[in-house]
Amino acid sequence: MKKLLGILLSAAMVFSLAACGATAATSQSAADTGAATAEGAAANAAPDVKVGAILLGDETEGYTAAHINGIKEAAAELGMSEDQIIWKYKVPESADCADAAEDLVGQGCNLIISNSYGHQTYMVEEAEKYPDVTFVAMTGDFAAISGLDNFCNAFTSVYQSRYVSGVVAGMKVKELVESGTLTPETQPDSFDADGKVKIGYVGAYNYAEVVSGYTAFFLGVQSVYPDVTMEVMYTNSWFDIDKEGAAAEALIANGAVIIGQHADSTGAPAATQKLKDSGKICYSIGYNIDMLATAPTAALTSSTNVWSVCYKEMFEAAQNGSVAQDWCKGYEDGAVAITDLGPECAEGTADKVAEVEAALKDGSLQVFDTSKFTVDGAAVTSAPIDLTFYDFSTGSPVAVYQGETKEAISDGYFHESELRAAPYFALRIDGIVEDAEPVA
Incomplete structure (x- = not known):
């Protein structure tokens, strides 16, 4: 029903959607394909951040590949270790998203990101359940009016x-x-x-x-x-x-x-x-x-x-305890x-x-x-x-x-x-x- 809700909202042109597609949920830890730490990286600038990434596709699909690369680049710039990122690939816009988020919370993630619009309704449910974890629904559209301080949206110009x-x-x-x-x-x-x-x-x-x-x-x-x-x-x-x-x-x-x-x-x-x-x-x-x-x-x-511009700011903000609730930047910040x-x-x-x-x-x-x-x-x-x-x-x-x-x-x-x-x-x-x- 929630996936249908997203589709119907879009068809009515009330709100915009963004995501890019794949199916079938799988999970893989950062130990397998975690963030690459740049040679000679500075001391970890976000030691208290553990990121869970819920992705609609994987590295074979352009939109998700861009997110994966952005997360890895941002983590490398901040000197984050591989075990600070846990990946969930090919998570469909369904209750599987909620299941993935639950697992990430259980593994100690305090910043959980999803990259598809259809994940949003499940992410907000998890945000309600876990007020001490920050949830970011990429391309989402109602974080600012949700009444939840730990639920955020982000996109680029x-x-x-x-x-x-x-x-x-x-x-x-x-x-x-x-x-x-x-x-x-x-x-x-x-x-x-x-x-x-x-x-x-x-x-x-x-x-x-x-x-x-x-x-x-x-x-x-x-x-x-x-x-x-x-x-x-x-x-x-x-x-x-x-x-x-x-x-x-x-x-x-x-x-x-x-x-x-x-x-x-x-x-x-x-x-x-x-x-x-x-x-x-x-x-x-x-x-x-x-x-x-x-x-x-x-x-x-x-x-x-x-995406590295967005994710670097997000990881730093999470370390400081204040992730922007509605993030969007463009050429002026090198985000597009x-x-x-x-x-x-x-x-x-x-x-x-x-x-x-x-x-x-x-x-x-x-x-x-x-x-x-x-x-x-x-x-x-x-x-x-x-x-x-x-x-x-x-x-x-x-x-x-x-x-x-x-x-x-x-x-x-x-x-x-x-x-x-x-x-x-x-x-x-x-x-x-x-x-x-x-x-x-």
């Missing part, structure tokens, strides 16, 4: 790095058009009736986090090459290589020359590379990890989270980034990226600047966000945790991830079309 990856894509589109490689005459399917270049996006679900991310990506593309239109296809799965590949193939068949993604496998980049090798004009923007090994000439870059630029990126891309990243860091550029988009042809001046957590499982919304309704737009832009860590941008802006049905 990854929409910023998605915008930057869109700039990389926009530079490539501009190069293709200006060089004459991509024209309505030579590639008619890649232009719509208004002469706009088609790009595509493979999304896991139509949740606010995905909407926020693909909108940021699209606005990044438009900032360099305005005449684009984007089609979004959903897989209804965080991790499905076949569906993600099929979605990329379908988008390219519809004329898309750039394929972005908010899904966790290498399926979309691999399919894009295969079609590029066959003579198609198509390039990939990935997520979580560098995709160059999968798509050596098609991959332009990937948007990614630098893009991966290495691919060999076929347009000339001048690195310089453009540096310019955009600097503007994001100093605040002179806001991703969701309301002067840069419209909804149904009109400017958007107000976006009230209801922060209440609702249960939709009975068909009628029931407020589980009452939150305030706050205005997200001020000073000329939509303030994403400032009212809470998890994204809540769910506006459908002009220029983007969502397919009604997920890819089969």
Whole structure:
């Protein structure tokens, strides 16, 4: 029921979700694959912290791999020992999460982290039972209104790095058009009736986090090459290589020359590379990890989270007894980034990226600047966000945790991830079309 609750909440677009998928619970101690301690690390800066990590996937799945690496890097920086981290891999969004948390408490963990939205309702139950243990639900959305001091949420401002990856894509589109490689005459399917270049996006679900991310990506593309239109296809799965590949193939068949993604496998980049090798004009923007090994000439870059920044702050805060209840940081703190630029990126891309990243860091550029988009042809001046957590499982919304309704737009832009860590941008802006049905 609780997993259904999370799904229904998302479908209603009340709250954003984030996670990335796998199944079947397993457990492995840090003695097997624990945190790597850096050579010559300083004395342990968090000696009283014992971390339990509840992970939806494992190192074979990009999103979870990024969390694993972030935890290990943070632990190494702090000189933490391997036996200070206990790992729980492939824990599904079910009561298995509660069981995993119970076991971690029993093993002496005083900081327990989960990396998937669907874990959240089980984590809060455990937080109620164990007030002396801090529980952090990554990508969750109601910690601040839960009434529990030992229950926290955390995420990054990854929409910023998605915008930057869109700039990389926009530079490539501009190069293709200006060089004459991509024209309505030579590639008619890649232009719509208004002469706009088609790009595509493979999304896991139509949740606010995905909407926020693909909108940021699209606005990044438009900032360099305005005449684009984007089609979004959903897989209804965080991790499905076949569906993600099929979605990329379908988008390219519809004329898309750039394929972005908010899904966790290498399926979309691999399919894009295969079609590029066959003579198609198509390039990939990935997520979580560098995709160059999968798509050596098609991959332009990937948007990614630098989880070590989050985890280092979290471990230090746990040592000091004060973990932030709603943590979210971006470029200004080095918490998000893009991966290495691919060999076929347009000339001048690195310089453009540096310019955009600097503007994001100093605040002179806001991703969701309301002067840069419209909804149904009109400017958007107000976006009230209801922060209440609702249960939709009975068909009628029931407020589980009452939150305030706050205005997200001020000073000329939509303030994403400032009212809470998890994204809540769910506006459908002009220029983007969502397919009604997920890819089969």
